[in-house]
Amino acid sequence: MFTHKNIGACLVLAALAACAANTPSRPDAKFGRAASVQEVAAWDISIPPSGEGLPSGSGDAKRGEAVYLAKCESCHGAKGVGKPADPLAGGIGSLASANPLRTVGSYWPYATTLFDYTRRAMPVTNPMSLTNDEAYAVTAYVLYLNGIVGESDEMNARSLPQVKMPNRDGFVDWSRK
Numbered sequence: 001m002f003t004h005k006n007i008g009a010c011l012v013l014a015a016l017a018a019c020a021a022n023t024p025s026r027p028d029a030k031f032g033r034a035a036s037v038q039e040v041a042a043w044d045i046s047i048p049p050s051g052e053g054l055p056s057g058s059g060d061a062k063r064g065e066a067v068y069l070a071k072c073e074s075c076h077g078a079k080g081v082g083k084p085a086d087p088l089a090g091g092i093g094s095l096a097s098a099n100p101l102r103t104v105g106s107y108w109p110y111a112t113t114l115f116d117y118t119r120r121a122m123p124v125t126n127p128m129s130l131t132n133d134e135a136y137a138v139t140a141y142v143l144y145l146n147g148i149v150g151e152s153d154e155m156n157a158r159s160l161p162q163v164k165m166p167n168r169d170g171f172v173d174w175s176r177k
Contacts, residue, residue, distance in 0.1 A: 047116035051161030054112070058156035059137025061144035067134045068141050071123045080104075080145045085124075089145035092166050105146025109171050111163035115139045115155075136160070 047053055059067075068076075080088035080103075091101025100106070104114055119135040121127050130138065140155040149155070149163060 045116075045120060047112050047119075049110040049112055049161070051112045051157060054115070054157035054160060055132045056157065057132030057136050058154050059133050059135070059140050060154050061137075061141045061149065061151045063133075064137035064139070064141025064144070067130070067138045071130070071134075072138060075124065080142060088142050092146065095167065095170065103146070104142050105148060105166060107167055107170075109165055109168045111139065111143060111148070111155075111160050111165055114142060115160055118142075 045053070068080075075085040076088050077083045077085075081090070082088070086103070087101065088104045091103045091106035094101045094106055108114060115135055118138055119128070119130060119132070122130065122138075136155045139160070140149060140153065143149040143155070143163065144151055144153075146166075148165065153159070155163075
C-alpha cells in the first residue's frame with residue numbers, strides 16, 4: 001500500500017536518477033596523474049609461489065627472532081601463538097578436525113606467500129618497512145616456529161621456493177595450465 005511517505009521517497013529517487021542520467025561527463029576533468037614507471041615498479045613487488053622476483057638478501061630463524069621480538073610479537077604473541085592478531089604457529093594436522101587452527105604452518109601452501117605478505121604488509125603499523133634481510137629472517141623464524149625449517153637454515157631467493165609447506169597439496173589447482 002502506498003502512503004504519502006512512500007510516494008515522496010519514490011519521487012525523490014526518480015529525481016536523483018534523472019539528475020544522474022543527465023549529468024554530462026567531463027573529459028577535461030583530471031584527477032591525480034599517471035604513475036611513473038618507477039612508481040609502479042616500487043609497488044609491483046608481488047611474489048608468486050615459484051619465487052620469481054624474490055629480491056636479494058637472506059635471513060635465518062636466529063636473526064628472525066630478534067626482528068620478531070621487536071616488530072611482530074606485540075600483535076602475534078610470544079612465539080606466534082596469537083593475540084591480538086591471528087596465530088602464526090601451530091595447528092599442523094588440525095585442518096580436518098572439528099577445531100581446525102589455520103596458521104601459516106597448518107594452512108598456507110607456499111613459503112613464498114609468507115615472505116611476500118610479510119614484506120608488503122607487515123608490521124601492520126608500518127607496512128613495507130622491513131628490509132629484505134629482515135623479511136627473510138622473520139619468514140625463517142615463523143617457518144622455524146612451525147617446525148618446517150631448522151633454526152640455522154638460511155632463507156633466500158634460492159632456498160625459500162624449495163620449502164615444502166605441510167598443506168601445499170591441500171588446495172585444488174584451478175589454473176588452466
